[in-house]
Amino acid sequence: xxxxxxxxxxxxxxxxxxxxxxxxxxxxxxxxxxxxxxxxxxxxxxxxxxxxxxxxxxxxxxxxxxxxxxxxxxxxxxxxxxxxxxxxxxxxxxxxxxxxxxxxxxxxxxxxxxxxxxxxxxxxxxxxxxxxxxxxxxxxxxxxxxxxxxxxxxxxxxxxxxxxxxxxxxxxxxxxxxxxxxxxxxxxxxxxxxxxxxxxxxxxxxxxxxxxxxxxxxxxxxxxxxxxxxxxxxxxxxxxxxxxxxxxxxxxxxxxxxxxxxxxxxxxxxxxxxxxxxxxxxxxxxxxxxxxxxxxxxxxxxxxxxxxxxxxxxxxxxxxxxxxxxxxxxxxxxxxxxxxxxxxxxxxxxxxxxxxxxxxxxxxxxxxxxxxxxxxxxxxxxxxxxxxxxxxxxxxxxxxxxxxx
Numbered sequence: 574x575x576x577x578x579x580x581x582x583x584x585x586x587x588x589x590x591x592x593x594x595x596x597x598x599x600x601x602x603x604x605x606x607x608x609x610x611x612x613x614x615x616x617x618x619x620x621x622x623x624x625x626x627x628x629x630x631x632x633x634x635x636x637x638x639x640x641x642x643x644x645x646x647x648x649x650x651x652x653x654x655x656x657x658x659x660x661x662x663x664x665x666x667x668x669x670x671x672x673x674x675x676x677x678x679x680x681x682x683x684x685x686x687x688x689x690x691x692x693x694x695x696x697x698x699x700x701x702x703x704x705x706x707x708x709x710x711x712x713x714x715x716x717x718x719x720x721x722x723x724x725x726x727x728x729x730x731x732x733x734x735x736x737x738x739x740x741x742x743x744x745x746x747x748x749x750x751x752x753x754x755x756x757x758x759x760x761x762x763x764x765x766x767x768x769x770x771x772x773x774x775x776x777x778x779x780x781x782x783x784x785x786x787x788x789x790x791x792x793x794x795x796x797x798x799x800x801x802x803x804x805x806x807x808x809x810x811x812x813x814x815x816x817x818x819x820x821x822x823x824x825x826x827x828x829x830x831x832x833x834x835x836x837x838x839x840x841x842x843x844x845x846x847x848x849x850x851x852x853x854x855x856x857x858x859x860x861x862x863x864x865x866x867x868x869x870x871x872x873x874x875x876x877x878x879x880x881x882x883x884x885x886x887x888x889x890x891x892x893x894x895x896x897x898x899x900x901x902x903x904x905x906x907x908x909x910x911x912x913x914x915x916x917x918x919x920x921x922x923x924x925x926x927x928x929x930x931x932x933x934x935x936x937x938x939x940x941x942x943x944x945x946x947x948x949x950x951x952x953x954x955x956x957x958x959x960x961x962x963x964x965x966x967x968x969x970x971x972x973x974x975x976x977x978x
Contacts, residue, residue: 574702590615606967614969630730630824632846633675638667638688641676649683649715651964658772667710677723684715687727691740691809699780700766702742707735709745712754722902724757726846730762732799733930736974744780746770755779761848762796785977793864793883798848799929802977803966807865808957809884810946811852811924812872817905820845821852822880827871827921843902849946850923851900853914853977856953861887867926868936870951876934881971886925891915899923922954929975936970 589609591597600609645664654660667688677685688711694703709731714723737741743761747754755777759765763779770776786797793801813821823845844850861884869880888899892916900906900923906914914921941947944961965971 588615601967607973610637630675630726630846632726632823633677633730635673635675638672638674641674641683641717642668644683647683649686649713653711653713657902672710675727677718679718683712685723685733687712688732689734697742697744699742699778701746702780704741706742706831707731707740707743708852709743712745720843722843722846724754725848728757728761729848730929732781732783735781736799736930739974741783742780743783743890744778746776746778748774748776759841760795760978761798787977796884797977798883798927801866801929801975803866803971805960807860807862808868808959808962809858809861809880810868810870810871810955810957812951812953812955813852814872815874818869818871821850821906822869822928822931824870824880827875827879827933829875840907844904847903848902848927850882850926850928851903852926853896853900853904853906853911853915854922854954855914857889857918857920857922858954858956860956861924861954867924868957871939872951876938876941878941879931881929881932882926883929884924884926886923888923888925889920891920892925896921896923899925930972932970933972934970936965940965940968 587608589596589600589605590608590612592611597606597609597611600606635949642665645661650660650664655882657663670690672688672690674686674688676683676687687709689707689709692708694705697706697708699706709727712724712727731743734740745758747758749755755765756881758779758781761781764783766780768776768778768780783800785800791797792806820842821828821844823842863884863886865884867882869882870876870878870879886899888895890896893911896911896915897908900911903925941951944957944964946955946958946961949955
């Protein structure tokens with residue numbers, strides 16, 4: 574059996590499957606718990622590695638291009654027809670191939686669309702890349718909904734799709750004059766590659782790698798999003814009132830879809846579309862710093878942890894102008910909420926963070942009560958002890974696909 578451990582340690586064996594409790598216990602002691610799996614864990618891993626898991630969001634429809642083939646003459650597609658010769662023929666080809674898409678409809682008309690396609694290495698022509706990829710073939714947001722951060726929402730779904738489907742590269746082509754989109758993509762780690770298209774016109778391939786970085790110069794940098802390291806950082810539990818939880822975290826498992834998701838009021842909840850979000854409270858922890866891990870606790874009714882985030886900035890202030898500047902279009906709090914908060918004696922704690930992912934198995938109250946850190950019932954921002962975090966990690970709550978070793 575010692576030989577089996579050595580083979581795993583040296584990388585000769587990717588995973589060791591066993592139902593032997595003694596072997597499982599020893600794997601934890603020698604830091605091999607992520608490689609020594611039970612049969613159930615092994616089956617889950619196979620499912621994760623070899624299935625295309627389509628992430629959902631209440632605003633977006635996930636469907637085949639076939640389902641919208643009849644809408645090709647809508648004015649929404651006019652600019653695409655003007656920019657690309659043969660767009661209609663290409664669109665019908667996508668329908669024939671049953672390509673998938675995300676779309677947003679307002680008043681039963683398409684106002685945002687993302688068509689994507691999994692490509693074999695032999696067909697994508699990406700420079701020096703020999704792995705399969707996902708191409709974002711068409712990405713368009715209508716001017717009428719341009720301010721709702723839908724580009725960021727589409728990106729978030731694509732990041733999740735790639736990681737959970739073991740796709741190593743995501744890319745799209747974009748003309749140089751689309752500076753807003755190029756800046757957004759660059760912010761989240763896309764690398765630009767210039768090329769001449771079939772018409773001899775200059776375009777940019779924007780390519781995002783989902784191979785985990787090994788040498789991290791900037792700890793938990795936004796360019797590495799949604800990958801993160803949990804080494805040498807602190808972990809905090811952040812309680813959120815149910816009143817605000819579902820608006821900030823619209824696509825978690827606790828929230829069921831409703832008839833109001835396709836309405837203007839739901840679209841106006843922009844903070845539910847963003848990767849970068851803001852949380853405000855009067856609970857203060859001077860220990861918090863950029864790069865720390867945040868576990869969001871739905872307090873009161875559900876009393877569970879599901880969203881996981883990375884802290885990008887923490888501010889303590891009573892300056893309403895500064896708060897508005899930092900949290901605009903990122904937070905669930907209205908102007909009147911903010912004014913009421915700053916009227917008190919305490920400074921406001923402003924957390925700017927990025928949503929990484931949702932736990933597939935939320936940490937529920939029964940498990941939470943076993944944590945040493947739970948001595949204050951998570952009523953305020955609470956440091957999660959490293960022993961508690963490691964215990965939860967050993968129990969496979971956190972998704973290793975997102976974690977940089």
